[in-house]
Amino acid sequence: MRLFAAASLLALFLSPLQATAVDRISDRSFATRSEVFATQAMAATSHPLATQVALDVMKAGGSAVDAAIAANAALGLMEPTGNGIGGDLFAIVWDPKTGKLHGYNGSGRSPKGLSLQWFQENGYADIPPHGPLPVTVPGAVDGWFALHGRFGRLPMAEVLAPTIRYAREGHPVHEVIAYYWDRSVPVLSKWPGFAEQFTIDGRAPRKGELWKNPNLAGTLSAIAEGGRDAFYKGEIARRIDAYFKAHGGFLRYEDLAAHEGEWVEPVSTRYRDVDVWELPPNGQGIAALQILNILEGFDFSKIAFGSVEHIHLFVEAKKLAFADRARWYADPDFFPGADRKAAEALVAKLISKDYAAERRELIDPQRAARAVDAGKVLNQGDTIYLTTADKDGMMVSLIQSNYRGMGSGMAPPGLGFIFQDRGEQFVLKPGHPNSFAPGKRPFHTIIPAFITRDGKPWVSFGLMGGAMQPQGHAQIVMNLVDFGMNLQEAGDAPRIHHDGSTDPAGQLSEMSDGGVLNLESGFGYDVQRELAKRGHRLQVAVGPFGGYQAIARDPASGVYAGASESRKDGQAAGY
Template sequence: MSLSADRVTGPEFVTRSDVLAPAAMAATSHPLATQIALEIMRQGGSAVDAAIAANAALGLMEPTGCGIGGDLFAIVWDAESGRLHGLNASGRSPRALSLEWFQDNGFERIPRYGPLPVSVPGAVDGWFELHGRFGRLPMKEVLAPAIRYAREGFPVTEVIAHYWAINAERLGEYPGFAEVFMPGGRAPAKGEIFRNPALADTYEKIAAGGRDAFYRGEIARTIAAYMQANGGFLSYEDLATHSSDWVEPVSASYRGYDIWQLPPNTQGIAGLQILQVLEGYDIAGMGFGSADYMHLFIEAKKLAFEDRARFYADPDFMDVSVAKLISDEYAATRRSLIDLGKAAASYPHGDPAVLRDGDTIYLTVADAEGNMVSLIQSNYRGMGSGMTPPGLGFVLQDRGEMFSLQPGHPNAFAPGKRPFTTIIPGFVTKDGKPWLSFGVMGGGMQPQGHAQVLVNMIDFGMEPQAAGDAPRMRHDGSSEPTDERMTDGGVVRLEQGFAPEAIAELERRGHRVEVRNDGGYGGYQAIRRDDGAWVGASESRKDGHAAGY
């Protein structure tokens, strides 16, 4: 990771300086999407208008991570009221499909691709919920830049081209996919111009007809007919009855900073649980990249993910309260299980009941009035299920794969139920004022990445760009919501840049360590509020870009 050792400022792993601007800032995973966000704000749009415009552009330009066939979550800081708002725009399972159907047909888990993991796409409804409350420009103006690029074309960027080729190999067999995403029979290469006129048509219908054009009109009927013709269960009624939910963000304090996440069905509170365990130790004194810090982080992650596998689900089906899971008292009971000198092969999930009551895109935007948006949107597994309805220009998500087929589990499949989801926007306040809007993409890496970049800033004093560029660690175990518990300690995967002596000490303590840059360490964007200025960051692992004015 020491790509910039000749820089005269900052740690050697920093790829570039923070971006500073006085009025507005946007940080997304594609430079053109960032420019679109700034364009919308210069036209008088709000941070939410800009975020929707950027998200629409990313659905076109980075279909490997998002699109309107997927779900959306957002945290919005409203400067006028001085408070945070949370939006859960995730979809539910088909009402005609049941746990018994999977059991009767011999499934041990829900397939990754094809018609069976498809759930209702929630992103478009999320756009209109956000726009109805915080938007200023007409939706036609908000979607206009993405529509223009969809018709006229754009050059495919390097990292996106890499993942596009991988997804095309996996999904090219599914009906409709190749016609849209494999012009000439293959994925577009870096620098090639890609156009998606079908998506431009879809965006135009949405801009003119609102969310009902997607969920109750021709688009919904096309999706339903396509799914029925190809062995799926998603129906017109599933789409027509969909709605998003405004939810209260939840928080935990970490060394005087209030870290905010959305409650389940997201995994956001796993990041809070990791930080609460770490708060009991002198992390700053251990130093970045030290074996002591890395060992503690890995063990804290194991503890949080055992709870994630057992408890996190659609909140209507959870059997413990979020307040208990993120309480200081509960963190203390979990922290006591850690051996500072030895890696654990496994941990039990916790028992909050004993306590008293108490692949993805991420973008963030801040406007001149002080409003901030933290938004994450995904199809799951890159480009989703592969199921691509004719004439619409997008792939349907495969988020339903995340359901468990274990009867009685809080995340067990049920009709009309939201699956556990990995995508999480993050936000931090300090003394009741906005401090940081941030996110890290990447499945189970997301809460691990959230915790690491915050430790980098709060404990190790890094600036936003450095906090994202710093080499990361990732613990991969079997404590997934649909899998059995971890029993072998899992594997610690490290990016290049950690000291050999620290790696050797981790191995001495019983960790299985692999050093490899496999693309699985997430993709980070952040905007911090400093005295009268915005500070933007976009890390080097993606094609992203932070810019302001």
């Protein structure tokens, strides 16, 4: 039974004063289930079996990082619709020994043998979503070993063993995953190696059907034995090279061998009494910080959740942040003059309170903006998110993706994984910060997040789903801080999704009509009518609202709370 239904029933048996208190709770209680509590460890992923893998690793003495790697490997097998070793990885780790957050950018670069000129000479206005051309170097495996090298406790062979076993013996496919898998098969089956390795007689596996991937088991076994170099410099890399040469691609052994991820400093903004942390570009995390900075200037203690004012102000703040996102977010190594300090200064300006105050003045409280410009600061992707926490207080916020659907469709025979199509996010226009260049990291949508309070870890969380991610991050923070929801309620509450802002990849024209507003079930009809009067264009949408996982830590007791997305197959569990 949902919490709000239980609360309403309970109110029948209470005094008027007590019933009033329960009614106030039930009016704002959206949780589909209770939070999960535990003292020793917690894991929240988008697949119950992956959650159990993470817990088993920590029970065996592994750290939260070991558990996160193990869960990510399991999800690559069990949820190939969202991730896998052919994709990239980002993570934020709270290290209790140093008392600080550490960030890792595990995104890969474009092939060095492919150029903007080649695309122009061959008549491309945009990079296609599938096939060999959008493929970039996958950074996930390197990310695993970088995280493990600093924070791991168990041997990598032991961390990957559960997934290798599941890949050989099989696991039952879950419902939401089966749905998205079925949607991907007709689109991707034309690409070499996909149908042979990711279908059953040409179709997707069905809900509850046993799925095996012995090829992936072999690949992971080679990685467990030979380390990251087995993937980037060994026989696997040579087979990848031959595959792309044979099928019109540009990814080469040299691109893989040269790959290195990067430890980065997370960036933050203060929102009310908490600090919200994201990773800097080439990802879009700072868009969430920009949205929160703008909204901080409004008193949400006097604005109800789901009201016209709440939704209107949120959407208008999002439009302003996304205009900057389209104009400024890109690989800092390719900033004009390759000036990292200038790129860092740009980020600092974008997430500053003074800049937010300037942008806030552009919001009309009674009218939706049809077009917004980026600030003059210088003059459907599919993803998994998971979070883990261990007995020592280490907490991991990790996100990993193949990008669109199941990725590019390019699946080298015998290896059991699909390459990402992240390169689709490059712009084929000279002079744009995100313009294609050899050896460059594309704009990235996947972003992990973290919240601290008084310098101590509070919430490790994320919300997957393309451009929904920064919108979702900001909404989760507001639900927790402004609207007083618990961890599960904050994720289950109906979400706001605005679409149609100018796109960083240049594939959409600049917003001139205000875009479209999608409201999940749960917002009142009267509210929707008033939003339409203010100029918002509402439409009905299915599925763009993202997927959430979170772990919170009580600083006094050390008790963990876990929450998982009701819109996915996931589970939060602990011990």
